[in-house]
Amino acid sequence: MRGPRFLPGGVLRRLRWILVAALLVLAGVAAWFLFFWALSVGVAGYLKAVQFTPAKVAFYADSIRKGAEVTLKLTVISSTAGLVLGLLAGISKLSRNPLFRLPATFYVWLVRGTPLLVQILFAYNGLPYLLGPLWDRLQPLGVPPIQDVLTDYWAAFIALSFNVGAYNAEVIRAGILAIPKGQWEAAQSLGLSQAQVMRHVVVPQAIRIVVPPLVNNVVALLKDSSLAYTIGLFELVMAGQRIISATFRPVPVYLAVAGVYLLLTTVMTFFTNWLERRLQLRGA
Amino acid sequence: MDAIIRLEKVNKWFGPLHVLKEIDLAVAPGEVLVIIGPSGSGKSTLIRTINRLEPIQQGRIVVDGVELGDDQRSIEAIRREVGMVFQQFNLFPHMTILENVILAPTRVRRVPREQAIQKAMELLERVGIADQAHKYPAQLSGGQQQRAAIVRALAMEPKIMLFDEPTSALDPEMVGEVLDVMRGLARSGMTMLVVTHEMGFARDVADRVIFMDEGRIVEEGTPEAIFSRPQHERTRSFLHRILHH
Numbered sequence: 001m002r003g004p005r006f007l008p009g010g011v012l013r014r015l016r017w018i019l020v021a022a023l024l025v026l027a028g029v030a031a032w033f034l035f036f037w038a039l040s041v042g043v044a045g046y047l048k049a050v051q052f053t054p055a056k057v058a059f060y061a062d063s064i065r066k067g068a069e070v071t072l073k074l075t076v077i078s079s080t081a082g083l084v085l086g087l088l089a090g091i092s093k094l095s096r097n098p099l100f101r102l103p104a105t106f107y108v109w110l111v112r113g114t115p116l117l118v119q120i121l122f123a124y125n126g127l128p129y130l131l132g133p134l135w136d137r138l139q140p141l142g143v144p145p146i147q148d149v150l151t152d153y154w155a156a157f158i159a160l161s162f163n164v165g166a167y168n169a170e171v172i173r174a175g176i177l178a179i180p181k182g183q184w185e186a187a188q189s190l191g192l193s194q195a196q197v198m199r200h201v202v203v204p205q206a207i208r209i210v211v212p213p214l215v216n217n218v219v220a221l222l223k224d225s226s227l228a229y230t231i232g233l234f235e236l237v238m239a240g241q242r243i244i245s246a247t248f249r250p251v252p253v254y255l256a257v258a259g260v261y262l263l264l265t266t267v268m269t270f271f272t273n274w275l276e277r278r279l280q281l282r283g284a
Numbered sequence: 285m286d287a288i289i290r291l292e293k294v295n296k297w298f299g300p301l302h303v304l305k306e307i308d309l310a311v312a313p314g315e316v317l318v319i320i321g322p323s324g325s326g327k328s329t330l331i332r333t334i335n336r337l338e339p340i341q342q343g344r345i346v347v348d349g350v351e352l353g354d355d356q357r358s359i360e361a362i363r364r365e366v367g368m369v370f371q372q373f374n375l376f377p378h379m380t381i382l383e384n385v386i387l388a389p390t391r392v393r394r395v396p397r398e399q400a401i402q403k404a405m406e407l408l409e410r411v412g413i414a415d416q417a418h419k420y421p422a423q424l425s426g427g428q429q430q431r432a433a434i435v436r437a438l439a440m441e442p443k444i445m446l447f448d449e450p451t452s453a454l455d456p457e458m459v460g461e462v463l464d465v466m467r468g469l470a471r472s473g474m475t476m477l478v479v480t481h482e483m484g485f486a487r488d489v490a491d492r493v494i495f496m497d498e499g500r501i502v503e504e505g506t507p508e509a510i511f512s513r514p515q516h517e518r519t520r521s522f523l524h525r526i527l528h529h
C-alpha cells in the first residue's frame with residue numbers, strides 16, 4: 001500500500017494511527033453508553049420479575065446503573081494510572097541506580113504489605129492532614145481547599161492507583177526479567193541506546209508476557225474498588241446498600257450487585273483472551 | 285601496521301575468577317583472526333570486551349581510534365562500528381527478518397526507511413534469503429536465521445565483525461551455508477574476529493590463528509604454523525583432541 005507521492009511514508013503511517021485511535025475512542029464511548037443503557041434495562045426487568053414495587057423499579061435500576069458506572073469509571077482511570085505507576089516502579093526496581101531502585105522497592109514493599117482498606121481510609125482521612133499545610137500555601141494561587149479536591153472519589157482513585165501500581169510493578173519487573181540476556185546483548189551490540197533497547201526490543205516482547213497478569217490485576221481492582229464504600233463513595237455496593245435500606249430485601253439486591261460484578265469481570269476476561277490470542281498471532 | 289583494534293595488558297575477572305590475563309593483541313584492518321581454545325578459556329569473553337558487552341578491570345582497549353571507557357556515548361559509538369554474531373542468533377522474535385535488519389540503521393544511523401529497506405533486501409539477497417524477508421525468525425531454519433543475523437549486523441556497515449561460535453548451534457547440514465557467507469565477507473576485506481571450532485574454516489580463511497587457554501594467549505601464528513607446527517604442548521593436545529573427533 002502506497003500513499004500519495006507528496007506524503008512521506010512516516011507521516012502517512014502516523015496519520016493512520018491517529019485515525020485508528022480516534023475510531024477506537026469513538027467506538028469505546030458508544031459501547032460504554034450502549035452497555036449501561038442495556039444494563040439499566042436488564043436490571044429493571046430483573047427487579048420487576050422479583051416483584052419490587054413497580055413505581056420504584058426504574059429508580060432502583062437507575063441507581064444500580066449509576067453505581068456500576070462509578071465502579072467502572074474508577075477502575076478504568078485507576079488502572080490507567082496504575083499502569084503508568086507500575087511501569088515506572090517496575091523499571092526503576094531493575095535500575096542499577098539506587099536513586100531509582102530504592103524508592104521503587106520501598107513503594108512496592110509498603111503497598112503490598114498493607115491492606116487496601118487501610119490505604120483507602122488513609123487516602124481519604126489521612127492525606128488531607130498530611131498534605132494540608134503544604135496545600136494551604138497554594139491557596140493564594142486560587143487552588144480550592146484540599147477537602148474539596150480529595151473527595152471520596154479522588155481519594156479512592158489515589159489509593160486504588162497506588163495499590164494496583166505496586167502489583168503491576170512486580171508483574172512488569174518479572175516480564176522484563178523474562179527477556180533473555182541475548183536479546184539485550186544483540187540490541188546493544190547494534191548500537192541502540194538503553195532507551196531504544198527497552199522501547200524496540202524488550203518492552204514489545206515483555207508486553208506479551210505481562211498482559212494477562214496485568215488484566216488479572218485490573219479484574220481484582222474492579223472488585224476491590226468496592227472497598228471505597230467505606231469512605232462513603234456511591235459505587236455499586238453503596239447503590240445496593242441504599243436499596244436494601246429502603247426495601248429490606250437483601251437477597252435479590254445482593255444477587256443483582258454480584259451479577260453486575262460478574263458481568264463486568266466476564267467481559268474483561270473475554271477481552272483479555274481475545275487480546276492474548278492477537279498478541280500470539282504476531283510472531284513467535 | 286596501524287591496528288584497528290588494540291588490546292594492551294587487558295585483565296578481567298568474574299568475581300574471584302581471573303578470565304583474561306595480560307592480553308596483548310593488535311588486529312590490522314581487513315585481518316581475519318580466528319580464536320580457538322578449550323571451553324572456558326575466555327574466548328567469548330575476549331571478543332565481548334571489544335564491543336564492551338563485558339567491561340574490563342585492567343588494561344586498555346582501543347577500537348577504531350576510540351578508547352573504550354565508561355562513557356555510554358563512546359560505547360555506543362564503537363558498537364555502531366562493530367557488528368556481532370552470536371551462537372544463538374538472538375534475532376528479535378517479535379519482528380520480521382526485514383524489521384530485524386532495518387531496526388538499527390533507521391533508529392541508530394537515522395537512514396530513511398525506504399533506503400534502509402533497499403539496502404536490507406540487497407544484503408538478504410546476497411546471503412540467499414531475500415524470500416524470507418517478511419517471515420518471523422521462528423519460521424526460518426537455523427542456518428537461515430544465522431544468515432539473517434549476519435545481515436542484521438552488516439546493515440550497520442560495521443568496520444569490524446565479531447563472531448562467537450556462529451555455527452555451534454546449527455545442525456551439521458547448515459554449517460556450510462553460514463561459513464560460505466563468512467568466507468565471502470572475509471574476501472570482501474572485512475576485519476573479522478571469529479571464535480570457532482571449525483578448523484577447516486580457520487585453515488582456509490584466517491590470516492592468523494590464536495590459541496587461548498586459561499585466559500591467556502598461549503600461541504599465535506598463521507594457520508599453517510598453528511595447525512602444522514604448534515609450539516606448545518597445550519596447543520598440540522587441544523588440536524589433537526578436536527581434530528580426532
Ligand SMILES: Nc1ncnc2c1ncn2[C@@H]1O[C@H](COP(=O)(O)OP(=O)(O)OP(=O)(O)O)[C@@H](O)[C@H]1O
Nearest residue numbers: 298299301303321322323324325326327328329330
Ligand atoms: N557472566 C559470567 N559470570 C561469571 N563467570 C563467567 C561469566 N561468563 C563467563 N564466565 C566464566 O568465565 C570463563 C570464561 O568464559 P568464556 O565464556 O569466555 O569461555 P569460552 O572460551 O568462550 O568457552 P566456550 O567454548 O565454552 O564458549 C569460564 O570459566 C566461565 O564459566
Ligand SMILES: [Mg+2]
Nearest residue numbers: 327328329448
Ligand atoms: Mg564461548
